[in-house]
Amino acid sequence: MNESFAEDLPIEIESLVSRHFDGELDHEEHQCLQKWINARPENAKAYVGLALLHDRLLEANNQATEQRVDRVEKSLKPFSARKKNQKHLSWAIGALSSIAALLLISLFVIPMLQGTPALAAETQLEQLIEVARKSLDRTYLITSIEFRGNKRNGSKWNRKAVQEQRNRRHGRQQAPVDGALLHVRGENSYVLIRRFENGDEFVTGSDGQTSWSVPPKGRVQVSDNVERFRGEMPGNQHAIPFITLQDDLKQIRGAYNIQWRDSELASEESRSGQHCLVAEKKSAEHRGPKYIEIWFDMETGTIFEMLLDKLPQAKGGPKTVLLELLDQSEMPDDFFQHTTHHDSNRRVSYQNE
Amino acid sequence: MIDKQTETAMRHWTLAQPAVSAFIASQVHDVRQRDDLLQEVAVAILENYSRFDDSLSFKSWAIGIARNQTRNYFRNFKNKPLLFDSETVENLATAFADVSPQSIEPLDFLNECVDELNSKAKQLCDLRYEKDLKPAAIAEKLGMTANSVSKGLQRIRSSLKRCIEQKAIAGGAQ
Numbered sequence: 208m209n210e211s212f213a214e215d216l217p218i219e220i221e222s223l224v225s226r227h228f229d230g231e232l233d234h235e236e237h238q239c240l241q242k243w244i245n246a247r248p249e250n251a252k253a254y255v256g257l258a259l260l261h262d263r264l265l266e267a268n269n270q271a272t273e274q275r276v277d278r279v280e281k282s283l284k285p286f287s288a289r290k291k292n293q294k295h296l297s298w299a300i301g302a303l304s305s306i307a308a309l310l311l312i313s314l315f316v317i318p319m320l321q322g323t324p325a326l327a328a329e330t331q332l333e334q335l336i337e338v339a340r341k342s343l344d345r346t347y348l349i350t351s352i353e354f355r356g357n358k359r360n361g362s363k364w365n366r367k368a369v370q371e372q373r374n375r376r377h378g379r380q381q382a383p384v385d386g387a388l389l390h391v392r393g394e395n396s397y398v399l400i401r402r403f404e405n406g407d408e409f410v411t412g413s414d415g416q417t418s419w420s421v422p423p424k425g426r427v428q429v430s431d432n433v434e435r436f437r438g439e440m441p442g443n444q445h446a447i448p449f450i451t452l453q454d455d456l457k458q459i460r461g462a463y464n465i466q467w468r469d470s471e472l473a474s475e476e477s478r479s480g481q482h483c484l485v486a487e488k489k490s491a492e493h494r495g496p497k498y499i500e501i502w503f504d505m506e507t508g509t510i511f512e513m514l515l516d517k518l519p520q521a522k523g524g525p526k527t528v529l530l531e532l533l534d535q536s537e538m539p540d541d542f543f544q545h546t547t548h549h550d551s552n553r554r555v556s557y558q559n560e
Numbered sequence: 561m562i563d564k565q566t567e568t569a570m571r572h573w574t575l576a577q578p579a580v581s582a583f584i585a586s587q588v589h590d591v592r593q594r595d596d597l598l599q600e601v602a603v604a605i606l607e608n609y610s611r612f613d614d615s616l617s618f619k620s621w622a623i624g625i626a627r628n629q630t631r632n633y634f635r636n637f638k639n640k641p642l643l644f645d646s647e648t649v650e651n652l653a654t655a656f657a658d659v660s661p662q663s664i665e666p667l668d669f670l671n672e673c674v675d676e677l678n679s680k681a682k683q684l685c686d687l688r689y690e691k692d693l694k695p696a697a698i699a700e701k702l703g704m705t706a707n708s709v710s711k712g713l714q715r716i717r718s719s720l721k722r723c724i725e726q727k728a729i730a731g732g733a734q
Contacts, residue, residue, distance in 0.1 A: 221714060221717075221718060222710075222711075222714050225710070225713060225714035225717050225718075226710050226714070227643075228589075228717075229688070229694060229695050229710060229713060230589045230694060231694070231695060231706075231710060237643065237644075241644060241645060241647075241648045244644075244648050244651055244652065245647055245648055245651055248651070248654070248655065251651045251652055251654070251655035252655050252658070254586075254652070254655070255579075255582070255652070255655045255656055255659060256663070256721070257717065257721070258582045258583075258585065258586045258656075259578065259579070259582045259659065259663075259664060259667060260667065260670070260717060260720060260721055260724070261582070261585065261717070262578070262581050262582035262585040262586075263578070263582075263667045263670050264670070264674075264685070264689045264720075265585060265591055265594070265689060266581065267670065267671065267674075267689075
């Protein structure tokens with residue numbers, strides 16, 4: 208070892224730093240700590256040594272806890288019971304984006320597990336991408352199961368309330384994604400249909416060439432940037448874009464530990480014939496939900512249900528999201544074009560980016 | 561297929577992540593918020609990597625991004641006071657950017673060192689880090705005073721630091 212991990216500090220400074228990590232310092236003590244840090248670069252360096260230790264302790268226990276809680280929760284709480292707890296709450300766009308991770312895993316990992324393990328990685332990757340390209344039309348119902356009561360940070364509620372108030376004021380209340388229908392085709396086409404309480408629909412989508420947004424009123428917007436309206440789409444804010452499957456395959460595969468779910472648990476939940484894959488995020492540095500369940504038919508590879516749990520909460524939203532496969536019927540060819548989702552007399556605004 | 565640039569960015573990020581994470585944790589005490597901010601930083605890095613001048617230090621660049629994200633975080637939560645003034649954040653950013661891989665490596669001994677703590681210390685460590693309890697809550701749980709819990713945690717950190725150093729030296733000598 209070439210350098211000391213962290214310098215020895217005077218006991219009173221060590222106490223100050225330690226209590227700072229516990230959030231125990233008052234204003235005056237913080238001033239004192241700052242004064243010490245700023246006095247010499249060596250002091251800042253010594254602080255950094257302890258901060259690295261503190262952060263590693265947080266990280267180690269954070270992961271261990273998440274995994275343990277998940278296991279206990281899943282063991283004690285049958286899937287059907289979770290569904291009874293559904294709360295119909297509108298939620299922020301950010302949370303939805305994690306669905307991308309799930310869909311990617313479902314598209315890639317399941318075929319991978321069913322395939323020949325001896326294939327070279329590159330070949331296998333190409334085959335998986337091919338499977339994704341050929342994937343059929345699918346329609347999912349999206350449900351937010353539980354909103355995370357954020358006891359740790361009450362201000363998050365305040366921020367959300369303020370934002371909602373602003374949105375209402377400007378007449379652009381966010382359409383709820385809870386209860387939305389998500390139609391996907393292949394690797395780059397989707398239609399997301401969200402419904403307001405009064406029955407109005409807000410539809411966004413992409414045909415792979417353009418993206419578009421059809422609000423209940425006002426102009427229809429079309430952009431040559433396929434990412435333009437993906438604010439509402441799974442994957443937009445999680446660096447796991449829903450559409451660019453190939454680019455993110457490696458990232459997804461690297462970010463999660465994937466294993467089969469205990470078959471005993473599966474049978475307790477009366478899901479004979481269905482298998483379940485469980486994916487747990489390896490560390491906080493990766494985006495997306497911390498826990499994912501994928502229920503599917505082993506023979507056909509058909510995915511029936513997908514559960515995203517412990518979604519990132521930086522931008523609000525639900526803790527848990529469920530996607531249920533409703534239909535696999537082929538959609539009409541023009542379904543992924545905006546014209547199918549509005550009257551022909553609506554004004555359309557085109558954006559070239 | 562993942563492109564070369566993203567792959568390079570991810571490789572850089574993997575090396576810089578411990579320092580960036582600790583930099584955020586030094587200013588944001590809520591673990592969940594720290595996690596979320598860290599994710600925001602990772603995304604910002606991937607999205608903006610094309611702007612990174614690779615003749616400069618990636619870690620400094622990443623910490624600069626973390627600094628901006630953390631500043632925005634406090635701007636959004638106006639009732640949350642900033643822990644450090646800009647001068648201190650600047651000095652810390654410089655110190656975190658200077659963290660070398662050699663100074664992080666010893667932390668790999670942390671789990672071993674935690675295992676070697678006595679049962680009381682381990683319990684305190686669990687309650688603080690696993691249950692995410694503050695000293696006052698731990699004190700209530702264990703029938704201690706908050707002050708003695710704080711002192712206990714300070715001793716644990718100090719002892720873990722020593723243990724890690726000793727193991728790193730012993731490991732290096734082998």
